[in-house]
Amino acid sequence: MHPVVKLVTQRLALGLLLMLAVSALIFFGVEALPGDTAQAMLGQSATPEALANLREKMGLNEPVLWRYGHWLYGFMTGDMGVALTNGEDIAKSVGSRLGNTLFLAFWAALISVPLAILLGLLAARYNGRWPDRLISGVTLATISLPEFVAGYLVLYFLAVKLQLFPAMSMVFPGMGVFERLSAIILPVIVLVMVVLAHMMRMTRAAILNVMQSAYIETAELKGLSPLTVIWRHAFPNAIAPVVNVVMLNLAYLVVGVVVVEVVFVYPGMGQYLVDHVTKRDLPVVQACGMIFAAVYIGLNILADVVSILANPRLRHPK
């Protein structure tokens, strides 16, 4: 078998194995923790009968392995069970919210990725000079801002003081694309701020690493122009590390989304998750945890696969 195919297959298999381990961790880890979910939901004053009823309803009396198998099978077939708090079908609630979240993340990625690569290139090109220092200083500041702080700063100044955008990101079914877009401007700005800094820093490092290679000097000594050197010699070798950086930061975006949705009261996965953590609705939290982990692992695998595909040593074996 071609080594690339073999490595990619291995990586995918490893990803599936990892996902299985994650599901076990999310399921059994919670089981093993001290505290009784039923007790926690009903509070200390609950009567023994109410507790027993709830345990029965949650299936807590069944053997744990059976429950895990049932849960995992259901998950893979699209049946995530029902929420404890209101009895709603989890898969149905997740469906529309996941769409909203992906819509938000998509626009944030669409703006931040090209911007980060451009700024990273700029900083690498003027390494050590003022454009680099300026960009590095600003990114240091934004890296130190938690998402919700960035969110409130943007909200206060852009929405409240300058009244440029709506402070809440209300979206509902039947809304037009443009209305939706104008509703999510603020959360997108915040997400871009948060992700841009990391992505830009890592892109800069990746490009600098390539630009310091001996073969770049060789190209310069051939009398090629700086643009030709970058386009013909630096670019093909920088694709893999830069794509890797982008993927890793998109994975980071997945987490940033949770907090930003809460700040802007945006009806997505993040808010859904946080709401149900507060209500101690374990099935919902576990389902959301699995989905977030799957996206995160998926992006990481994608990053690995891209590096494998871009490696000339693997593509053209001896």
Place this chain on the structure above:
Amino acid sequence: MLDQVKTNLLEIKNLRIEATSYPPGEAPRKVVLVDDVSVSVEQGKVLGLIGESGAGKSTIGLSAMSFARGGARLAGGQILLNGRDIREAGAGELRSLRGREVTYVAQSAAAAFNPAKRLMEQVIETSLHHKLMPRAEAEARAVDLFRKLGLPNPETFGSRYPHQVSGGQLQRAMTAMALCPKPDLVVFDEPTTALDVTTQIDVLVAIKAAIRDTGVAALYITHDLAVVAQVADDILVLRGGKKVEYGSTDQIINAPQQAYTQALVSVRSIDHVEKADSAPVLSVANITARYKGTNFDVLKNVNVDLSAGQTLAVVGESGSGKSTLARVITGLLPAAQGRITFAGRTLSADLASRTKDDLRELQMIYQMADTAMNPRQTVGTIIGRPLEFYFGLKGDAKRKRIQELLEEIEMGAGFIDRYPAELSGGQKQRVCIARALAAKPKLIICDEVTSALDPLVADGILKLLLSLQAREGVAYLFITHDLATVKAIADKIAVMYRGQVVRYGSKTDVLTPPFDDYTDLLLSSVPEMKLGWLEEVLQSRKMESGGN
């Protein structure tokens, strides 16, 4: 130009190159890399630039393309190429001369080729970029050069990627890349230094033939005077960025004027008379070894003896198993079979089960003194630890002994509180020797201890080792790939090839014909400090080197 009989292609006058260094926490300061160097190259001639690391030879070489690495500045003087000063030429003019008039061959071709592009694309890139010839002609010329340089399958060689060919082949491909655009001058920057000794000679032959056939002029940069003597018409000897001596190759090799040049020429001329066999301190019998998780023996049935107070040199190229032998003797890699007898006792195969005396009497010195010393410990702690560990020395007694040891390695007692980072390469290696001596060993394993050092410094270390042996009666197992070192220090020699000892005996026996094929190849590949050596060797070789 036609009327001029002798045109200097390149003429460097009073060149001065500076850089700014930024020591952490201190004010930046100016460093002079090259100071007042003048040199010239005629059309079709080869000028050798020679010196230790830091002598400024690469910096001068690159200045012929008006290029300065890592923030260095071509601060003063003139660089006349084809009659015009290029030192302060504009970016456009530089781009038009680089690749067209001057090309460059780097020390590490493996790093200098773009890993993502096929060799042919890279070899003909300059010719196409400067519109020197159409693609078909460039490709034909490249194939022709591949053939001339002795590359395998020249027709298809160019379709490979850099990682698909060996180091020696890449170095030749880089030479082809430099020659393809028909430049006036090629700068060869240590083109054979990174190669094995038997590969080096092939590349050297190929480069020399290519220079002769194409009639190109060259700057040949190296630290090895014997190598440059084979290819250069003139030689410039450099030290610390300044000219030491400049003359014809014949004059530099046969009648050097300056003390430094004389030392370079006579380096490794230590005259060491071998001693007669005596009772062995180390006996290696039928040793076979393999690394965990492999199914391949790196050592196959190795048998050698080492007499007390003598030196056994283990010679071979990289991958021959010579360093593995050291790991087996020290117990880092327990042997699969065989027995090691040391000072009359059988050594247990595994390090963990050896006695403290076994450990003490068998010491080791490493190739890279940099990584062999803990950077957070002072010289005093480094040398003092074995004294404390083996002999329980403390306080003043320990300090006094450390000072004695520092005297023995010809460094003052003042070094006791210095850190390794404050020492020169040679001083670091001396401290490692002192650390080994502190244990009062019967045997010291020296693993390529001089190969990372400049020739003169290496010479000093070898002399020190010999005088210590005479005084302390310690035996050395000397692992090296460098035959000049072997001649200088060994009593007995074991030649290793692919995990086996192919020739073993007293120095005279091993170095006297008739040779087996491999020993012949190895011995004949070591450059000798005389003119015309390269041609002589080619006539008398028995075995081809490993196809590199």
Place this chain on the structure above:
Amino acid sequence: MRRIPLSALIGLILTGGFFFVAIFAQLIAPYKMDELVGGVWDPISAAHWLGTDSIGRDLLTRMIYGAQVTIFVATCATILSFVTGSVLGFLAATAGGWLDQALSRFVDLLMAIPTLILSLVILTAVDVTTINLILVMGFLDATRVFRLSRAVAVDITVMDYVEAARLRGEGRGWIIFSEILPNALSPLVAELGLRFIFAVLFISTLSFLGLGVQPPLADWGGLVKENSAGLVYGIPAALAPAIAIAALAISVNLVADWVLSRTTSLKGGRGA
């Protein structure tokens, strides 16, 4: 004495200031933590330098106590993650074999889930108390310290000077404490700063989501949450704790950057 660059100096002074306020909160604060002293969101005045909060408590007092809570929780979590992570990391690196494999794979698994998500899952099942928060944050973040310290230690164990010590017959104690630790210290110290920042941001985020420090105690993240409703009416009370979080994170970052640059410059050293 090496010169301290201006940025690092500013960072050091600010960090020191924050810790001073945190330690002596009870002495510095002008009012009691839970005392109602004014109206809802009173503006800035001589009596209330930062105004009052959503139910009429002095915001400056809340901020000072918030500093104590934030820094206390973050410090405890950092210490926990550091001790656990570095001890296990060094152990895995020097012991090798199955222990190394088991620990490394388990850490891989924990790191395959975003930390925030995993901690939310855990906090659904356990009671949200300060102790539990510290434990969850400390152990989850220990994975990063583990990876770093293991990598650093593995890099050092292959050095010739460690091999030389083994050949000399030194025990594992000497090798870890005299050969490896002194060389691993600088990168770990720089990492300490980054882990502390992470802990500050993390506890603030959890509290902001209502899953961190519980009322009546409040850290800075909790203060942002308490006062966030005012923002849409143009009342900036929530911005004060928000800016405090960023200021603390930036100042520690400046110090960590400086330590890190010193570390890398040490490698070259003088001479040679």
